[in-house]
Amino acid sequence: MNKEMLKPVERYGLFELKLKDLGETDLVAGCAVFENENKQIQVSAFRNKRNEYIVRFMPDREGTWNYHISIDGNEIQGTFECVANQGKNHGRVITKGHHFQYEDGEKFIPFGTTAYAWIHQTAELRKKTIETLADSPFNKIRMCVFPKSMPYNTNDPDCYPFKKKADGTWDVYDPDPVFWEKLDKSIEDLMNLGIEADLILFHPYDRWGFAELSQHDSLIYLEYCITRLSAYRNLWWSLANEYEILYSKALSDWNEYGELLFKKDIYGHLRAVHNILDPFPKRTWLTHCSIQSSEINKIPVWRKEYDLPILIDECGYEGDLPYPWGSLTAFEMAHRFWWSICRGGFCTHGETYHREDEVLWWAKGGELYGESEKRIEFLKELLYTLPGEWQMPEYQGTNPNLDEQDEKAVREAKLFQKALDHADKVTKENFMAYTTPMKIEGEGYSLEYFGHIRPAYIDLNLKEKTEYKVEIIDTWEMIRQTAAEKACGKMRIKLPAKEGIALLVSRVGMWQG
C-alpha cells in the first residue's frame, strides 16, 4: 500500500494520478474512492497506454481529500489538499431555469463559437487557435472528437482516436494515447482560458468510419470519454452535430447515450443534442436545447416546450461561402446574438470566409477575420454588467395598452384572440413574435432590441414617480448614448432610424443598488 501526499488542487481543478506497471488490461478499470468529510465519490481509472492507467477527479469542496484506489489487486491510498478556486475557475457550468451559471454561483452567459475540427489540425494551427480564443469574447467552443470530412475539410488528421484492427476497422478498445493526450491538452488549454469545450461526440461528416461505429462500440467509446474527460470542469457533452443525418443511429441509440451520460458522468456535465431539422425531442437527461435554426423568433416557443435554456448553437456563420449557412454578413451574425438574447435565448458564432488555403475558423480554427466578434464582445460586456437574471415579458396581445373601459376595443381584442387561436400554428407563432417586442427585463431595467426594424421614435410608458435613465445603443457602432437622464411617465424618444438599435431603460440608482 502506497501513501503519497500530492500537491494541492484547486476546487473544481483536475486531480490526476498515473498508475503504471499494472497487469490490468481493461479499458476502464479499478475503483477509486475520493473522500472529504462525509462525502464519498467513486470513479474508475482508464487505460491511457500500455501499462499506464490514469485516475482523474474534480473535487468540489475545499479541504483534505483522501483517496483509495483498488486496481488489479493493488491498493493505493493518498491525500491531497483542495484549495479555493481562483481566477477564471468557477467550476462547471450548470443551468438555472432558462439561464446558465457557474457552479460557484458566478454569472455565466454563453457566448460560443464554432471550430469543429480544430483539434485535428497541426500543432502550429492549434496554438494559433488558442491564441485567437484568448483574445476573443468567446467562452464556449463547439468542437468534434472525430475528424471532419466535407468542403474545406479535406485534410486528414495526424492521429485518430483509435488504432485499427487487423481487418482495418477501428478498435474502440485500443484508444491511441497520442490522440487522447492531444484532446486532453486541448480541453485543458480551453479550461485555462475559461472557455467551455462543447464536445461533439458523434457527427455525420465522416469518411473514416467513425459515423458507422456499431452501437456497442459507440457505448464503449462513450464510457471511455466519460471516464477520461469528465473531471475537466469546462466540459459539455454535445451528443451530436446534426443527429438526424447520422443514419446509422436510431432515436433509441441517442437515448441510450443520453442515459449513459446521465448515469455515469458523476459531475453531471451539460448534455444536449444538436439537430439539422427539428430540435431533439424532450428527454429528462437533456439539460438544455442546442438548436440549429435560423428561426430565432421560435425561442419563446421552445422555452415553453422544453422549459430549459435555449441555445441557438447554429444559425449560420459570418462569411461569404456559396452556401446559405456560411454566408451571413457580420451585421447579421451580431444581430442574431442580440435577437437571441432579447427573445430569451443564447446564440453561437462561427466564421466561414472563403480562403484559398482552406483554413476557415468554423472548421479548423486559426484566425478570425470578421467584424461580428467585436460586436458580440460589446453585447457580452453589456450583459455582464446587468444585475441578476433577466426574464422575458409575457405576450400581451396586439394591444398591450388596451383600455379596459373601452368596450369595443375589449370586444375586438377578444375576437382577434379567437381568430389567432384558429390560425395556423405557425402563423400564430409568427404573429405573436411579430407583435411582441424583442425585450428582456430584469430588476430595475429593460433592454429592448429593434433588430432590422428601424423606428424614428418610440413612445415609452414608464412608471410615474420613478427616475429612469434611457440609453440608445447602436449595436454596430458599439456606442451607448444617453437619451434621457431622469425620465418617467409617458414620453417620446427619438431614435436614429437605422438597423441594429437597442434601448436600455434603467432605474436611476439601480447600478449602485
Place this chain on the structure above:
Amino acid sequence: MNKEMLKPVERYGLFELKLKDLGETDLVAGCAVFENENKQIQVSAFRNKRNEYIVRFMPDREGTWNYHISIDGNEIQGTFECVANQGKNHGRVITKGHHFQYEDGEKFIPFGTTAYAWIHQTAELRKKTIETLADSPFNKIRMCVFPKSMPYNTNDPDCYPFKKKADGTWDVYDPDPVFWEKLDKSIEDLMNLGIEADLILFHPYDRWGFAELSQHDSLIYLEYCITRLSAYRNLWWSLANEYEILYSKALSDWNEYGELLFKKDIYGHLRAVHNILDPFPKRTWLTHCSIQSSEINKIPVWRKEYDLPILIDECGYEGDLPYPWGSLTAFEMAHRFWWSICRGGFCTHGETYHREDEVLWWAKGGELYGESEKRIEFLKELLYTLPGEWQMPEYQGTNPNLDEQDEKAVREAKLFQKALDHADKVTKENFMAYTTPMKIEGEGYSLEYFGHIRPAYIDLNLKEKTEYKVEIIDTWEMIRQTAAEKACGKMRIKLPAKEGIALLVSRVGMWQG
C-alpha cells in the same frame, strides 16, 4: 326611341351614356344590350344622382357596336365605333398560370404600391399622388373605397360613399355622386397612366360605420360598385384588407361577395381577398392570392396549394415607424421584390416614413421619399426584357448534382428525404426553401438571386457546346456587369461577396432569338 351616333371608343375603352329625366328610382336599373356581330352583352344602368342614370360598357372587339337600352319604359338605341386599342391600353389584366398578362396578350408583371386612403385626401394631394405615380415604376395600387381610421389616418374625408338616413346610419340606396364621381375620376386617372386600381371593397380600420354595414347593405353596395365601376379596364376587386379582422363578417359573407362578383361582373375582373393571418381559403372565384406575409419563402408552397398567381400584397413597407410592418429599410423593400420574383411570385410596395404632417404615402399618397422605388424600377425593366414567361425550377433535394453511380450518396439522399418527410411541416418547408436557390428560368436564361446571402464565388454547371453570357447584377447599385461572354460547362464565377447580388445567365443570341 332615340338613335345617336357617338364618338369612337377604343377597344377596352369606356363607353358611357348618361340618361336624364327618367322616372326611375332604383339604384341599379334598366337593361342595356350591346351587340357586335354575333356577340351580345347585357349590362344595367346605375343611378348617379337624382334624375341621372349612367350606362357604362367596355367593348372588347373592334367594329360597330349597337346598343338598345330599356329603362323606365323608355327605349334608347344607338351605335358607336370601337377602334383599335393603343398606347397603354391593353385591356384588363388576366391571369395565365402563375403569371398575369393583359387581355390583348401584352406582358403584365405586377409592380404594385399601396396608398390606402389616397382618394380621401384633398384635390391638391390627389393631384400630387397621380403625378408621383406617373413618374414611378408602379403599375398597380392598393386603395380603399371607404376612408381609413388608424394612426396617421386621423383626418376625415370631404365626402362619403353614401348619404345618411334620418337615424344617422348610412343609406346604401343613396350614394353620394360627389364621392363616386371622385372615385370614377381617380380610377380613370390611374387607367390613363396604365395603372391597375386594386380596389379594396371592405376594410376594418373604420370609425364611421362602413365596417359594420349589414350583409344586405354590403351586397347592395357591392352590386352598385359592379354596375358603376366594372367597365374600367384597370379595375381589380380586392374584397378586403385583412378580412379576418372585419369581425362583423363571417367567411360565408366573403363567399357571398366573391360569388356575386363572379356572377355579376361580366368582365371578370381579378378577385382576391387580403389577409392578416392566413391566406384566404381556396375558392373557385379567387383569381389570385393577395397575401399579407413576410414569409416570402412560402410562395412555392402557396403556388402548389392554390395553383394561382401569388401576389405578396403586403410584406412590410419601407419606412421608419415604430411598428414592424412600417419599418423596412429601402434595401429590404427592394430585396423583397427580388425575393418574391425569384421564388415565383410578385410583391407590392408601400412607404411609411414618419412625417410631422402625417402625409405618409402608404396612407395618403403624395410624394415618395424612399430609396426602394428606383431599385424596383431597375428590376421591373430587367424583367420586362426577359422573353416569355419564367418558371420555377422544381425542388431537387439537398444535392442537385447527386451522382447516381455513387451508391452511398444515393442511399443517404433517400434517408435524408425520409427524415425530411418526418420533420415538422414548417421545418420541411423551411429546409426546402433554404436549400433551393431563389431562381427563375425561362427560354434560354436563368436568373438567380442571392439576397442576404453573399457568396464570394459560385460554381456553375452550364451545358456544354452552348455559349452563355454570365452577368452579375448588383441590385442595390443597379449595375449589370458581364462576368463571362461565352461561357459553357463547369466554371467558377467570382462574386462581389455582398448582399443583393443576382446572376443572369443567358444563352448567347437569345435576345435576338
